[in-house]
Amino acid sequence: MKTILFATGASVATLLLAACASGPRHSEAEYRQIAIDTIKHDFQTKGQAKHERVTQDEVQQACNSYLNNPPKELMIKLTSAQLAAIKLPADGKYLGDWKEGEKIAQSGRGFTWSDKADEPAGGNCYNCHQIGPQETSFGTVGPSLLAYGKTRGNSPEIQKYTYSKIFNAKAFNLCSEMPRFGHAGALNEQQIQHLVALLLDPASPVNK
Amino acid sequence: MADPMKIRAQLKGDVTEIRVLMGHAMETGQRKDAAGATVPAHFIQSMTVDVGGKRVVDGQIGTSVSRNPVFGFKMKGAKVGDKVVVSWVDNKGDKRSDEAAVA
């Protein structure tokens, strides 16, 4: 891209550099905007995966704009808002059935365009985490949850925290890679209670 | 019209390794398609391999073999330039025959 060759002082050097450099023509932020515009144009609704899914919400926008490292103020503002929006069980019960929790953790179904919208989603948990000792086919995208309850105890505070974390992991770590299962409507109250039991029930294999 | 086979026959020392890649649907007759209808059985039933004019393999193949099968085996007594002829017949009577030379 040839630019004006005659200009004053430092700007000459900058212009020449811009013309000669083999580096990118735009800034990171500009490429991000081009990416967003191209994505909006290039995606289409299929099955239950509607086009609107490519539109960022404010959490995604904060994490995208700052490459998962937003400024402290923004982080506090958004995590507080996410925390406030968590729906806790009306009866105050956090523990379900750990055996059901294991089934939910094993299932990777739900929310893709090839999944039926009216069928319950799974937790996808083993895709990223080690959970029970008997399951050797586990992922390592997230930390191991082996002995989760044994390590932390299962006080009401821990139960509430665990439930909340599964409901919306971003309430605690804004740019966590963990999906916001409750917030997104992927898992319902009973399903999350079963998962909490999987992690905290002393009878669960996780804690044996 | 059946897909061509890819035949490789390599002599190493005194052992010839022959590998045959066949293009075939190999339907077991147990599978259901997207509409729920049973896909009819369509599989290679028999195959023969001749090397240097002599029949070295005469085999029957069952429905447990998957789509686009690969067959490999070793033999002694072949020399470079020997003609390898592989032929098969499937349960619908479709046939295919291809040849290569031992290299």
Place this chain on the structure above:
Amino acid sequence: MNIASSGLRLLSCTAALALSLSVAAQTKDPNAEFEKFRAEMEESNPAELFEVKGEELWKARRGPKNVSLAESCDLGQGVGKVEAAYVKMPRYFADADAVMDAERRIVWCMVEKQGFKFDDIAKKPFQGGNDNNAPEITNLVTYVASGSRNMKFDIPLGDPKVRDAFETGKAMAAYRAGPYDFSCNTCHGVDGKRIRMQNLPNLATPEGAIKGVQGWPGYRMTGGVMLTSQWRMNDCFRQQRFPEPKYASQTITNLLTYMSGNSNGQMYKGPGIKR
């Protein structure tokens, strides 16, 4: 040794190898065992069947304009020239005024030179488990890819338009969206992670990027289908809970430019085999 006399039942090489490996796999790293199996299978890769079909399609006069791709399609190395073309794409094509990956370019040629309709190709671009044959475009991509067997990736990142595609692809890989807040980088932006037992290459690094582009187009033994990197990108977005990327769109080209560009200098072994 003459084995003609026994009217024996032959087991496919695949089944036999699988049996012998399954015992070992329980005690050793399953990925290492699969790599051994893959090396064996690469010797007689069913992808070759699709290469042959692709070659026929490349050379045949077809479409409303009754012209062959061999006499009309320039993949960047000269009209009809397939050798070394795959590893030098995506690249900028002035006649289309766009940076294009291999599959997108071939589709462009089929439409512009042969007179085929894009919508007809885009209607069913990928082989399904129920299909005994792959779509024509898959066969063509496989043939073109075979022309770059054992050549090094050489994406022209010095070209400003290609660089734009690369940087946009990089930004796209970082873009989190959808109900699960996933971006490509969620799974492919860090070293040493896996989903269940599937290792996740870090596509931002040369070592990881080559793992992402190596082996595509590839014969997938699960389902016995031939698949291209356009398919792989499509299926990634499905698993990310995104809506569907349009077939052969700029988004896919940008992402492929990013991954292939990061693989520059490394060897492409040709159409591969996948589990």
